[in-house]
Amino acid sequence: MPGVIDGRTTRPVRLLLAVTALVILVCAATVLLLRIQVYAVPTDSMVPTLRPGDRLLADTGWPGRSTASRGDVVVLANPVWSNGPSDGFLVKRVIGTAGDVVLCCDNRGRVVVNGVPLVEPYVAPGDDPSDVPFSVRVPPGALFVLGDHRSVSADSRAHMGEPGGGTVPARQVRGIVVGVVYPRLGGVSGASSG
Numbered sequence: 001m002p003g004v005i006d007g008r009t010t011r012p013v014r015l016l017l018a019v020t021a022l023v024i025l026v027c028a029a030t031v032l033l034l035r036i037q038v039y040a041v042p043t044d045s046m047v048p049t050l051r052p053g054d055r056l057l058a059d060t061g062w063p064g065r066s067t068a069s070r071g072d073v074v075v076l077a078n079p080v081w082s083n084g085p086s087d088g089f090l091v092k093r094v095i096g097t098a099g100d101v102v103l104c105c106d107n108r109g110r111v112v113v114n115g116v117p118l119v120e121p122y123v124a125p126g127d128d129p130s131d132v133p134f135s136v137r138v139p140p141g142a143l144f145v146l147g148d149h150r151s152v153s154a155d156s157r158a159h160m161g162e163p164g165g166g167t168v169p170a171r172q173v174r175g176i177v178v179g180v181v182y183p184r185l186g187g188v189s190g191a192s193s194g
Helices: 010-037
Strands: 036-040 055-059 073-077 089-097 100-102 112-114 116-119 134-137 140-147 173-182
Touching: 036 173, 055 073, 089 100, 089 112, 116 134
Parallel strands: none
Antiparallel strands: 036 055, 055 173, 073 089, 073 173, 089 140, 100 112, 100 134, 112 116
16 A cells, blocks of 8 residues: 555655645634734723723624623724724623623622622722612623723713613624733633622
8 A cells, every 4th residue: 555654654645644734724823813803902991901002812703793702801893882982992891691681789789690790800999890770681682891990981881871771782892802912911801600
């Protein structure tokens, strides 16, 4: 049998396997790079998790498809709301997804999602989880978002009286933040219930 001597693969077959593996690796890396976009944080609404000027890597996924989950930090197309920054996007944390009931606050001052209080270690020191009481059921195809620096963030809470009750269409998600590359290196932590 050509290519095999005493059960061992000959050099041409090994070379073909190596080239095939390299082609697959290059294709996978290309797909990944096409999905990643870099954004600069425009405001201090996500401090301490993100600071103005931080460069974010956001996984843009596939056009028209949001896979944002509770706890994800997302880049949203702007204008989501009429008073957003003029540079085209916002960065916020997803607190509720379609069908969730999000309210603030329980008797210990915590944001509650579907009856479960959130543990939010990312909220800026000195900030309450919310200084505005609210209760909303997130409609289909929408997200309820908050900034981590709650006392300065113009987020879903500031838009409760607008269509959608402060929620934003999930189609406005331009990417899910997967890391910070400049000036700090690292990931972005999520929320937990408890």
